[in-house]
Amino acid sequence: MSRQLRKPLRPASMLSRLCGALAFTLFLLAVLSPALSEDEAKPGAAEPAPSGDVVTVPIGYLEQEVKRPLPVSRLNVAPDDLGVAGAEIALKDNNTTGRFTKQQFTLDVERVPVGGDAVAALETLVASGHHFVLVDAPAKTLLSLADAVKGKDVLLFNISAPEVSLRQEDCRANVLHVAPDRAMLADALAQYLVWKRWTRWFVVKGVLPEDLDYLAAVERAAKRFGGKIVEEREYKGTLEARRTDSGQQQIQQQMPALTQGAPDYDVLIVADENEVFGPYLPYRSWDPRPVAGTAGLKAMSWHPAHEQWGATQMQNRFQRFAKRFMLPLDYQAWVAVRAIGEGVTRTGSAELGPVNAYIRSDKFDLAAFKGQKVTFRAWDGQLRQPIIVAGPDLPVSMSPQEGFLHEHAEVDTLGIDEPESKCKLK
Amino acid sequence: MSTSRLALALFGSVVCAATPVAAYTVYVSNEKGNSLTVIDSATLEVQATIPVGQRPRGIMMTKDGKQVLICASDDDRVQILDVASREIVGDLPSGPDPEQLNIHPSGSPVYVANEDDALMTAIDLKDRKVVAEVPVGVEPEGVGVSPDGKILIATSETSNMAHFINTETYKLIDNVLVGSRPRFAEFTADGTQLWVTSEVAGTVSVIDVKTRKIIKTIGFQIPGVQPEHIQPVGVRITKDGTRAFVALGPANRVAVINAKTLEVEKYLLVGQRVWQLAFTPDDKLLFVTNGNSNDVSVIEVPSLTVVKSIAVGDAPWGITISPQ
Numbered sequence: 001m002s003r004q005l006r007k008p009l010r011p012a013s014m015l016s017r018l019c020g021a022l023a024f025t026l027f028l029l030a031v032l033s034p035a036l037s038e039d040e041a042k043p044g045a046a047e048p049a050p051s052g053d054v055v056t057v058p059i060g061y062l063e064q065e066v067k068r069p070l071p072v073s074r075l076n077v078a079p080d081d082l083g084v085a086g087a088e089i090a091l092k093d094n095n096t097t098g099r100f101t102k103q104q105f106t107l108d109v110e111r112v113p114v115g116g117d118a119v120a121a122l123e124t125l126v127a128s129g130h131h132f133v134l135v136d137a138p139a140k141t142l143l144s145l146a147d148a149v150k151g152k153d154v155l156l157f158n159i160s161a162p163e164v165s166l167r168q169e170d171c172r173a174n175v176l177h178v179a180p181d182r183a184m185l186a187d188a189l190a191q192y193l194v195w196k197r198w199t200r201w202f203v204v205k206g207v208l209p210e211d212l213d214y215l216a217a218v219e220r221a222a223k224r225f226g227g228k229i230v231e232e233r234e235y236k237g238t239l240e241a242r243r244t245d246s247g248q249q250q251i252q253q254q255m256p257a258l259t260q261g262a263p264d265y266d267v268l269i270v271a272d273e274n275e276v277f278g279p280y281l282p283y284r285s286w287d288p289r290p291v292a293g294t295a296g297l298k299a300m301s302w303h304p305a306h307e308q309w310g311a312t313q314m315q316n317r318f319q320r321f322a323k324r325f326m327l328p329l330d331y332q333a334w335v336a337v338r339a340i341g342e343g344v345t346r347t348g349s350a351e352l353g354p355v356n357a358y359i360r361s362d363k364f365d366l367a368a369f370k371g372q373k374v375t376f377r378a379w380d381g382q383l384r385q386p387i388i389v390a391g392p393d394l395p396v397s398m399s400p401q402e403g404f405l406h407e408h409a410e411v412d413t414l415g416i417d418e419p420e421s422k423c424k425l426k
Numbered sequence: 427m428s429t430s431r432l433a434l435a436l437f438g439s440v441v442c443a444a445t446p447v448a449a450y451t452v453y454v455s456n457e458k459g460n461s462l463t464v465i466d467s468a469t470l471e472v473q474a475t476i477p478v479g480q481r482p483r484g485i486m487m488t489k490d491g492k493q494v495l496i497c498a499s500d501d502d503r504v505q506i507l508d509v510a511s512r513e514i515v516g517d518l519p520s521g522p523d524p525e526q527l528n529i530h531p532s533g534s535p536v537y538v539a540n541e542d543d544a545l546m547t548a549i550d551l552k553d554r555k556v557v558a559e560v561p562v563g564v565e566p567e568g569v570g571v572s573p574d575g576k577i578l579i580a581t582s583e584t585s586n587m588a589h590f591i592n593t594e595t596y597k598l599i600d601n602v603l604v605g606s607r608p609r610f611a612e613f614t615a616d617g618t619q620l621w622v623t624s625e626v627a628g629t630v631s632v633i634d635v636k637t638r639k640i641i642k643t644i645g646f647q648i649p650g651v652q653p654e655h656i657q658p659v660g661v662r663i664t665k666d667g668t669r670a671f672v673a674l675g676p677a678n679r680v681a682v683i684n685a686k687t688l689e690v691e692k693y694l695l696v697g698q699r700v701w702q703l704a705f706t707p708d709d710k711l712l713f714v715t716n717g718n719s720n721d722v723s724v725i726e727v728p729s730l731t732v733v734k735s736i737a738v739g740d741a742p743w744g745i746t747i748s749p750q
Contacts, residue, residue, distance in 0.1 A: 096563055096585060097582075100601040313523065313541045346603070365627050367586075410652060
């Protein structure tokens with residue numbers, strides 16, 4: 001099994017990428033911090049090396065590479081090891097625990113190039129004994145992977161695809177979703193806006209299918225929490241060259257024109273997942289209004305400046321290890337590998353059956369720096385987790401917001417709740 | 427007025443026991459305020475605020491009562507405060523991001539959990555030198571020492587274990603899996619039990635020290651409080667082994683547990699995000715830090731009543747009380 005450490009530069013996905021200008025400073029800080037490495041441990045240190053009957057748990061990581069446009073801001077260019085670095089540091093965490101429980105975890109990364117055969121790559125992983133595989137792939141690929149290994153001893157962790165349909169009519173029994181879906185993200189943002197009493201939303205939408213999916217989630221959230229969409233306006237442009245010598249002047253004319261003459265509103269909501277125009281809207285709208293949605297104030301699973309509930313330690317460990325900020329996809333991969341680690345540690349088994357049952361049970365309670373345990377919803381396999389609402393530099397809040405009540409768990413006010421679930425796990 | 431009731435109670439004890447009112451000094455670390463607040467346990471008044479290093483969290487009085495050791499987390503060191511002069515007189519080489527510490531019953535070494543490094547560090551207090559580093563689980567946090575000084579405990583927040591370490595050889599004796607995100611470890615005074623709080627699991631594991639088996643996992647249910655807001659952090663047990671008090675974080679309550687039957691007796695409403703707690707040496711008063719309401723609640727132990735809240739600095743975290 002080949003384990004590639006480097007890969008060709010991969011352009012950005014729609015996940016928030018807030019890395020950038022400060023990276024070098026942090027790199028220096030990381031290098032200069034007075035950490036003792038394990039090699040330099042003082043005499044007297046007892047290395048509890050596992051001996052004898054060590055159980056080995058191989059974890060697979062399958063990435064389907066996708067052709068994506070360059071991000072509008074060069075601060076948001078995706079790092080080469082996006083996602084993989086999160087899985088690797090979780091692997092280290094699992095193995096630190098594993099030293100005491102005689103369990104060893106390995107990670108094998110399969111990168112499928114654009115147009116490559118993801119199913120064949122998964123079958124290779126399965127043939128070499130991987131029961132647990134993280135998948136970073138578009139929804140369509142994820143579905144063909146899930147169907148290809150149906151009935152086999154394999155559990156897939158969707159760490160990137162945000163499609164609501166994967167948790168609804170297209171749900172699969174052999175997939176757990178660590179990535180939040182668009183419904184959770186839109187609900188988290190909507191709750192914050194409603195809490196703020198910014199309830200009149202002027203929506204500017206793109207024309208790509210993902211934009212319409214995002215818009216549907218925003219419309220659903222508006223209905224659930226009391227937002228009012230005063231107008232939906234379309235931006236007709238599609239992907240074009242990002243860097244032209246006089247582009248800025250043109251944008252300065254275009255964005256006010258695009259947003260002129262809207263009915264009274266509180267927040268400009270952008271539905272533009274591929275960054276065709278969204279990032280240009282803050283500070284350029286006709287009316288002076290905050291921008292939220294896919295640009296400006298965004299909802300996400302993780303933010304590199306999130307420091308609550310012990311997250312500082314996670315950020316520090318990650319930055320020392322990867323020499324960059326921790327991004328949402330890294331966090332999602334970390335959660336998936338840690339969930340496998342918890343399942344194996346708590347059941348004492350490396351087999352799919354008991355680990356899968358444990359992870360899905362109400363005994364499972366992963367500590368994941370969100371101020372409460374994260375667990376998986378029984379009805380669709382979605383990770384139940386608080387969602388960060390953040391601006392570019394700092395988290396602004398964490399949803400669910402106070403006052404949005406639920407009969408079982410407040411966090412189930414985010415996303416598809418059991419009564420509305422169309423998922424029949426099979 | 428609750429203060430006068432306390433004064434009356436204290437006065438009563440003076441008359442009955444015919445001993446002077448015990449006046450201890452209480453030190454509270456203010457995580458955001460970068461300071462320690464000093465409180466007189468007899469008057470329950472703030473005496474002083476002492477500026478210290480950045481992000482002070484775990485604090486502990488040395489056994490001789492002459493110094494307070496302070497985990498200055500963002501300064502990557504443990505600071506030494508001289509209580510007589512109220513000045514920082516030095517620091518200990520703790521390694522990065524120290525959060526909690528404990529001290530061997532003989533007065534040294536000092537044990538510090540380094541969350542960033544998955545290490546437990548033992549530091550000689552006199553020489554201020556590291557004498558041992560023990561690799562433990564991911565994000566070690568709580569530090570417990572058995573009353574006889576033979577066993578050192580580290581709880582690791584991401585590995586979810588209580589690590590039992592021999593204090594002479596620094597070898598691991600055992601690792602006990604507990605609930606998620608174990609925060610604090612406290613032995614009973616007789617050394618037979620170890621109590622470990624699990625913040626995310628919302629439980630307390632009571633472990634038999636000899637067999638290292640969990641005797642009971644104590645859960646909490648409070649009407650009107652969502653289960654996810656019940657996050658046990660600090661725990662203290664009276665010396666006579668009758669009662670344990672557990673700080674429940676954002677549930678804003680301290681649970682009172684019958685330490686014999688291991689059943690919850692009562693919940694005491696305190697300030698917001700209650701974190702750590704400490705008894706006066708006579709076990710008559712319990713002081714608890716409320717991180718989000720910037721105050722300390724004072725609980726009268728015999729009557730199980732909250733008698734006062736005292737405003738302190740920004741985000742109070744750790745607490746320690748003088749032996750005399």
